[in-house]
Amino acid sequence: MTTANRSLIMTGATQGIGWEAARDVLRRRPDTHLVVLGRASSASGILTGLREISPHVSHVDIDLASKASVAAAGARLEDLLDSGALPPLWGLVFNAGVHLSNALEATVDGYERTFAVNVMSTHQLLRQLHPHLRPPARIVVTVSDAHFGDLRHTGGTMPSPRWAIPDISRPGAYNRSGNVRAGRRAYVTSKLGGIYLVHEWSRRLPQGVDILAYNPSLVIGTGLARETGGAFPFLMRRIVPALAATPLADTPAPAGRKLANTILGATAAPTGAYIHRTKAMPSSTESYNPDREHALWNWLEQLPREQPPGTTD
Template sequence: MQHTIVMTGASRGIGRIAAEHILRQSPHVHLLVVARAASGAQLASELSTGGHAVSHVPADLGSLDSVQSAAAEIRDRLERGDLPPLRAFVGNAGMQYTNALTEGPDGFESTFAINVLANHLFVRLLQDRFAAPARIVITASDTHFGDFKHNLGMVPGPAWKSPDVLARTGAFPKPDTAVGGRTAYSTSKLAAIYLVHEYARRLPAGVDAVAFNPGFVPGTGLARNAGPVTRFAMRRILPVMTLTPFATSRSAAGRCLADVVLGTTQAPTGSYVDRARAVRSSEESYDPQREGELWDAAERFIAAYGT
C-alpha cells in the first residue's frame, strides 16, 4: 500500500544512507524529505533515481516559523490527496554547536530548538494526519548516558535543568566553550528521549514513538561547526574506530535507522533502540516528572506556531 514517510536529516551521513535503504526496501514509499531550499530539490532528484517516489519541502529547522510552514504544506498535500497516507515521521536532523550561546530567530538556544523543539512541532502539527499503523522515530544519542562507556570521554554528560532554562542560551557552565556546546547536545538528546516517552503515553493508539541511537558514528556532518582540528579528526582519524566495537560505520547506522523506521526492528512504543535492538536507556532517562514538565514547557514554546 502506498504511504508517505516524512524525514529530516536525509541529506548526509546516516540519514542519507537510511533514506536510500528505505526506498530500496519499500517500493511503495513516497519519501518526503525536509531540507533547506537550496539542497532539498537536488536531494529529492538524487534519491528518486530508479523511479522512487521522492519529493521535498523546504525548511530551516532552526526556525520554528519555517518548521510550521513546512508542516502546513505537508498537511495540505496530504489533505488534497497529493501524498499517500502518512505512516512515519523521522526526526533525524541534529546539530551540535561549539558553544551554548547560539540563539535562533525565535529566541531559543539553537541546539534545543533543532534537536528538541523542531521535532516536537512537526509531531504535534502532523499528529492527526497519521494513518495507523504509524511510527515516529527520533534520533537520540548514547551521549545521554554521560559515562565513558558510552561516550569515550568525548562528550560531557547531560546537565538537566528546568526546560525554561535549557531552552535559552547560557544554560551551562562555560557556555562560550565547546564543552558548553557539547553539554547542550547531550542534554538535548536526553530531552528527546523524555518526549518519546510522553508521545508513547499521549499519541493515539496505533501511532508508535521510538528513540533511535546510532552509536558513535565518525564522519557524519554533526561536527561541521567544530574547529578545523576536530573536523579533521572526525573525517580522517576517528573513522578507523568503526573497526572496533566502540563506533558504528555510517552505512551500518543508516541501515539500522531504516530498519527501525520500516518496523523490521521490533520496538514497542516508547522504546529506545540501540542500533538493532530495543534496550533500556539510561536510568536518568526514566523520570515521569521531568517528562511531564518538558512536555508542558514544549507545548508553551510552540503554542504560537499553530498547535
C-alpha cells in the same frame, strides 16, 4: 511502476545516516512516497539521487531553527495530505540535529539553537502532523548514547547532561557557554530531551502509532562534527576512523540500514523504546523520569503557537 500508497516524512535525509536510510527505505518499500524536509539549498542535489531509486520523492523547505518556518512546513504537509496529493501518512522520522561549538547561538525566536533544532522542532512538527498518521504507523527520533555522559559511552569526550527547563532553552544557560565543552553539554542534554519526548509522546499517541528513540552510536563520516570545535573534528577525521574496522563504530551505509530497519519495523520494539543500533535496550537511568517528561511537554505546549503566513487563529 509501483504506485505509492503511503507517505514517509523525514528530516535529516540529505546526508549521513539519514541519506543512506532514505535510500534503503525506497529500495525496500517502493510503495513509499518519501517527503524530504530540509533547506532547499541542501536538498536539490539529494533529490536527484533519491529519484534514481524511486520517482516517489518530494521536498518541503524548512528551517528547523525557526518556529514560523516549521509551522509553514507543517501546514504545507497538512494541505498535501488532506488534498490527497500525498498518500496516507504512515511514518515520521526526526533525524536532523546540530552539535555546535558553543551554547550561545540564538535562533530567530531567541532560543538556544541546539535545543531548538534537536528538541523543540521535533515536538512542534509532531504536534502538527500526528493527527494525520494512519495506524499502523511509526515515529522515529534519532538520539545518541552521548546522553549517558559517562566514560563508557563517550570515551570521556562528552560531559554529562544538565537538565533544567526552561533555562536550557536560552542561550548562555551553561557555565562558560562560549566554550566548546558547553556546546557539547548542550548537545548531550538535547539528546536526553529527545528521549524524554519519546517517553511522553508514547503515553499520548493512539494505539497503533508507535514512537521510538534510535541511537546509531558512533558513526564516522556523517559531518555532524563539523561545527563542534576543539579537537573533536580532528578526532573524527583522523583517530576515530580506525574504529570502523571494529564493532565499536559504523560508517553511514550500515548505520543507515540499521535506521531503515527501525523505520520499517524490521527491528522490533515496543512503543517508547530506546533502540541501540539493532535492538531495544535501556537508555540511561536519568532518561527515565516521568516528572521531567511531563514538565517538558507542558512547557513546550505553553509556548506561543506560530501561525503560517496568511493564517489567523
